Amino acid sequence: MSEEVRFESGRFEGIVVRSPLVSPARLADVLHKRFAGTESYFGGEPAVLDFSEVRDWPEQVDWSGLVAFFRRLGLQPIGVRGVPESFDAALKRLHLANLDEAALRLEAARPTEPPPAAPTSAQAPASPQTGTARAASTKFIDRPVRAGQQIYAPEGDVVLMAGSNPGAEIIAAGSIHCWGPLRGRVLAGAGGNLEARIVATHFGPELVSIAGVYQTFENGLPASIANRPVQVKLQVIQGQSHLLIEPIETI
Amino acid sequence: MRIVVVTSGKGGVGKTTTSAAFASGLALRGFKTAVVDFDVGLRNLDLIMGCERRVVYDFVNVLQGEAKLTQALIKDKHVDTLHILPASQTKDKEALTEEGVEKVMRELEAMGFDYVVCDSPAGIERGALMALLFADEAIVVTNPEVSSVRDSDRILGILQSKSRRAIEGREPVKEHLLVTRYSAKRVEEGEMLSYKDIQELLRVPLIGVIPESDAVLHASNQGVPAIHLKGTDVAEAYADVVARFLGEDKPLRFVSYEKPSLIKRLFGST
Numbered sequence: 001m002s003e004e005v006r007f008e009s010g011r012f013e014g015i016v017v018r019s020p021l022v023s024p025a026r027l028a029d030v031l032h033k034r035f036a037g038t039e040s041y042f043g044g045e046p047a048v049l050d051f052s053e054v055r056d057w058p059e060q061v062d063w064s065g066l067v068a069f070f071r072r073l074g075l076q077p078i079g080v081r082g083v084p085e086s087f088d089a090a091l092k093r094l095h096l097a098n099l100d101e102a103a104l105r106l107e108a109a110r111p112t113e114p115p116p117a118a119p120t121s122a123q124a125p126a127s128p129q130t131g132t133a134r135a136a137s138t139k140f141i142d143r144p145v146r147a148g149q150q151i152y153a154p155e156g157d158v159v160l161m162a163g164s165n166p167g168a169e170i171i172a173a174g175s176i177h178c179w180g181p182l183r184g185r186v187l188a189g190a191g192g193n194l195e196a197r198i199v200a201t202h203f204g205p206e207l208v209s210i211a212g213v214y215q216t217f218e219n220g221l222p223a224s225i226a227n228r229p230v231q232v233k234l235q236v237i238q239g240q241s242h243l244l245i246e247p248i249e250t251i
Numbered sequence: 252m253r254i255v256v257v258t259s260g261k262g263g264v265g266k267t268t269t270s271a272a273f274a275s276g277l278a279l280r281g282f283k284t285a286v287v288d289f290d291v292g293l294r295n296l297d298l299i300m301g302c303e304r305r306v307v308y309d310f311v312n313v314l315q316g317e318a319k320l321t322q323a324l325i326k327d328k329h330v331d332t333l334h335i336l337p338a339s340q341t342k343d344k345e346a347l348t349e350e351g352v353e354k355v356m357r358e359l360e361a362m363g364f365d366y367v368v369c370d371s372p373a374g375i376e377r378g379a380l381m382a383l384l385f386a387d388e389a390i391v392v393t394n395p396e397v398s399s400v401r402d403s404d405r406i407l408g409i410l411q412s413k414s415r416r417a418i419e420g421r422e423p424v425k426e427h428l429l430v431t432r433y434s435a436k437r438v439e440e441g442e443m444l445s446y447k448d449i450q451e452l453l454r455v456p457l458i459g460v461i462p463e464s465d466a467v468l469h470a471s472n473q474g475v476p477a478i479h480l481k482g483t484d485v486a487e488a489y490a491d492v493v494a495r496f497l498g499e500d501k502p503l504r505f506v507s508y509e510k511p512s513l514i515k516r517l518f519g520s521t
């Protein structure tokens with residue numbers, strides 16, 4: 001059995017930790033070399049612990065020990081994947097979500113065909129999960145968000161005062177407002193808020209998403225919106241969700 | 252004492268060349284300067300500084316208590332206010348610990364050094380994190396190509412989250428962008444990013460542009476930091492970088508390409 005533990009950047013979840021090990025002690029041994037001397041290696045990013053690669057599940061798992069271990073590394077475990085049902089009660093006690101199902105729902109919300117280059121509207125076969133907008137404080141980010149950095153606002157809006165760069169990721173339960181270049185992956189309404197919007201003065205992201213309905217731009221952006229003031233919002237027509245990406249004409 | 256890390260994320264972009272030239276330039280201005288090789292396992296700096304035969308003890312020996320810092324520091328043969336702390340070629344990278352590095356930095360300060368220049372290894376693993384951990388300023392070395400710019404962006408993000416200054420919520424590390432291996436001709440021909448493109452992407456103040464030059468290879472073969480190569484573009488560009496770092500106003504040079512005139516092409520340069 002391989003003991004390689006991989007840290008990958010995930011779609012919605014922040015960091016995905018794929019671990020073939022479930023013993024905190026074994027994990028500490030294996031990861032000691034990699035992170036020793038740099039306590040809190042991560043910066044508080046949310047993490048999904050994916051245990052699909054675990055071969056022999058023990059009868060007892062020290063879940064709180066695992067959570068504590070990843071917290072020491074600077075991660076905030078929010079949920080798990082690939083864990084047998086017998087542990088459901090234990091996971092609930094620790095408020096760890098079982099994301100197996102959620103992941104499936106996410107797949108369903110994605111277009112079945114590769115998204116078209118022209119960002120007219122992305123079709124979503126299933127309507128995205130609904131949720132209620134929550135009044136919460138706004139997160140202001142004064143410096144450029146850089147490649148590999150993630151801004152995560154689990155409750156409110158994000159305002160980027162100096163834009164974001166390719167390879168950055170911005171996730172907000174509410175809306176995302178951007179002054180300066182908007183690049184990277186930009187996901188608003190992450191908790192299912194259909195009213196969330198993305199508003200930018202210089203539009204040019206790699207991906208935008210609202211409440212799970214997303215659009216990528218591998219083949220570039222049309223001149224009408226590239227690097228221009230743009231807003232992105234969700235339109236629900238007869239139960240079908242579309243992304244509406246349009247220039248802001250009033251500026 | 253100010254600690255300056257020379258970093259990039261990507262390898263082979265000119266960090267060690269820059270560390271040697273920049274540290275030499277500060278020393279030439281009269282500042283007591285130490286240049287420290289954090290690239291444990293590769294050990295390149297001593298070659299570029301031309302002191303490889305004088306290495307007896309190294310950084311790791313000091314960290315492990317096998318030698319005193321004063322025994323491991325090598326006096327530079329060109330400028331007597333410059334000292335080199337070489338990395339070890341063989342020893343374990345795990346020897347670089349936060350406490351150990353901090354202790355060495357404290358000792359350098361007690362010895363009256365004005366500047367410590369930390370030559371970072373590539374990547375974002377232990378060595379690179381240790382090199383930037385105590386930095387007050389950072390020179391982010393970038394080549395005019397997309398992958399190098401992306402890696403520099405990444406390392407800027409790490410500076411903003413993993414440096415001591417960031418962790419303790421002090422004033423952030425002062426960032427400088429240095430574009431190296433710049434060919435104005437290839438930029439003109441659209442084969443490379445221009446320094447303006449790079450600056451627009453990274454949004455960090457530009458401290459200089461170092462042209463691509465064969466002189467760099469000659470210099471490193473002879474163990475002479477590039478800033479000592481009198482009369483070359485590279486030496487002058489590095490001298491400008493040092494001047495700007497010290498707050499002097501210097502216009503950018505060596506960034507535009509002029510097509511050789513017909514006469515020059517026919518008769519060679521005169």
Ligand SMILES: Nc1ncnc2c1ncn2[C@@H]1O[C@H](COP(=O)(O)OP(=O)(O)O)[C@@H](O)[C@H]1O
Pocket residue numbers: 259261262263264265266267268269295431432433461462463464465467468471485
């Ligand atoms: N301005 C330059 N012009 C030409 N070659 C350069 C220049 N700067 C660095 N080099 C060459 O690039 C290679 C990598 O340089 P080095 O300083 O060792 O990079 P790093 O420390 O980032 O790995 C070396 O062969 C060096 O001679």
Ligand SMILES: [Mg+2]
Pocket residue numbers: 266267268290295371372
């Ligand atoms: Mg090097």
